[in-house]
Amino acid sequence: MKKWGFLICIIVLGYFLIKSPAWLQQPKEANVEIQNTVEIPAGYTETISVDMKNEVHKGNLLLVNSEYPVHADGIRTDIVNLAEQQELVRGYGLLDQNIMLSRYVAQAFQKMIEAAGEEEVRYFIISSGYRDFKKQEQLYEEKGSDYALPAGHSEHNLGLSMDIGSTLAAMSEAPEGAWLEKNAWKYGFVLRYPKDKVDITGIQYEPWHFRYVGLPHSAIMYHNNLVLEQYLELLQQKKSISAEVEGEHYLVRYYEASKDKTINIPEHGQYEISGDNMKGVIVTVEE
Ligand SMILES: [Zn+2]
Structure with a gap:
C-alpha cells in the first residue's frame, strides 16, 4: 500500500509540474539600473536618423497634464469602439456601448484581465476610455478641476488611458483595484494618479485611472515609485536607464529634440521611439 501511495504522490506532483499552474510560475521580475551616461554602448553600431520635431508629440510616453496639451499627432490612430470588438472584450464589462480605446491598448488590457482571472479576480468594468475634446469639455464642466482636466489636457484624449471599475465595490476597496495596483506594471500599465x-x-488619488506606457517603462516606474512626471525628469537628467524585465534587457535613452538627430542602436536591434510631449525624445532598445 505504501508503495502505491508514493507512486500516486509522484504522479500528482508530475502533473502539476508539467501543467505549471500560475502559482508555480516565477513572478515577473524587474531589475532596474539607473545610469548617468551619454556614452554609446558597445555594439550600437547602427545609426538611425530621427525627425525629432515630428516625434516629440507622439508615442506612449507623452506627458499630458494642465501644462502640456495633447497635440493632434499624439492621438492614437487605432481608436475603436470596444462594444463593436467582441474579441477585445472578454472577461470584463463595459459601462456603456460608446467606450472607445486604442486597439493596441485594449489588447494589452485583455491580456492583463486574463491574468487577473487566473488569480480569481474577475469583476472588472471599463467606464471610460478615449474621449474627444468635446466630451472632455463636458466632463470638465461637470466634475471640476480636482478630478478632470480641460479639453486637450487629459490623457483620455490620447486613447492611452482608461478608467477601470469593479462591479463589487469602489476601486479603493475592491480586490480588482488592489490587484491592478500591484500587477498592472507587468502589462505596461501604470496607476497614473497615486x-x-x-x-x-x-490630480486627486484616482484608483480607477490607468495609463498605458508599455514595458519596460511601467516596470521602472513601479519599482522606483515614480509617476510619469518624475520618470521623464529622471530620464532627462540621467540620459540613460537600463532595465531587465523577465529576462529581457532594455536600454532607455533620452535625447534632446533640438540637438540630436542621429541615434545609435544595436545592429538589427528592436527599438521604439516616443516623444515626452515637452522637448525630448525617448528611444527604447530591446537588446
Ligand atoms: Zn481617467
Missing part, C-alpha cells in the same frame, strides 16, 4: 503623488500630478 495617493502619495497628488502634489506632483496635481
Whole structure:
C-alpha cells in the first residue's frame, strides 16, 4: 500500500509540474539600473536618423497634464469602439456601448484581465476610455478641476488611458483595484494618479485611472515609485536607464529634440521611439 501511495504522490506532483499552474510560475521580475551616461554602448553600431520635431508629440510616453496639451499627432490612430470588438472584450464589462480605446491598448488590457482571472479576480468594468475634446469639455464642466482636466489636457484624449471599475465595490476597496495596483506594471500599465503623488500630478488619488506606457517603462516606474512626471525628469537628467524585465534587457535613452538627430542602436536591434510631449525624445532598445 505504501508503495502505491508514493507512486500516486509522484504522479500528482508530475502533473502539476508539467501543467505549471500560475502559482508555480516565477513572478515577473524587474531589475532596474539607473545610469548617468551619454556614452554609446558597445555594439550600437547602427545609426538611425530621427525627425525629432515630428516625434516629440507622439508615442506612449507623452506627458499630458494642465501644462502640456495633447497635440493632434499624439492621438492614437487605432481608436475603436470596444462594444463593436467582441474579441477585445472578454472577461470584463463595459459601462456603456460608446467606450472607445486604442486597439493596441485594449489588447494589452485583455491580456492583463486574463491574468487577473487566473488569480480569481474577475469583476472588472471599463467606464471610460478615449474621449474627444468635446466630451472632455463636458466632463470638465461637470466634475471640476480636482478630478478632470480641460479639453486637450487629459490623457483620455490620447486613447492611452482608461478608467477601470469593479462591479463589487469602489476601486479603493475592491480586490480588482488592489490587484491592478500591484500587477498592472507587468502589462505596461501604470496607476497614473497615486495617493502619495497628488502634489506632483496635481490630480486627486484616482484608483480607477490607468495609463498605458508599455514595458519596460511601467516596470521602472513601479519599482522606483515614480509617476510619469518624475520618470521623464529622471530620464532627462540621467540620459540613460537600463532595465531587465523577465529576462529581457532594455536600454532607455533620452535625447534632446533640438540637438540630436542621429541615434545609435544595436545592429538589427528592436527599438521604439516616443516623444515626452515637452522637448525630448525617448528611444527604447530591446537588446
Ligand atoms: Zn481617467
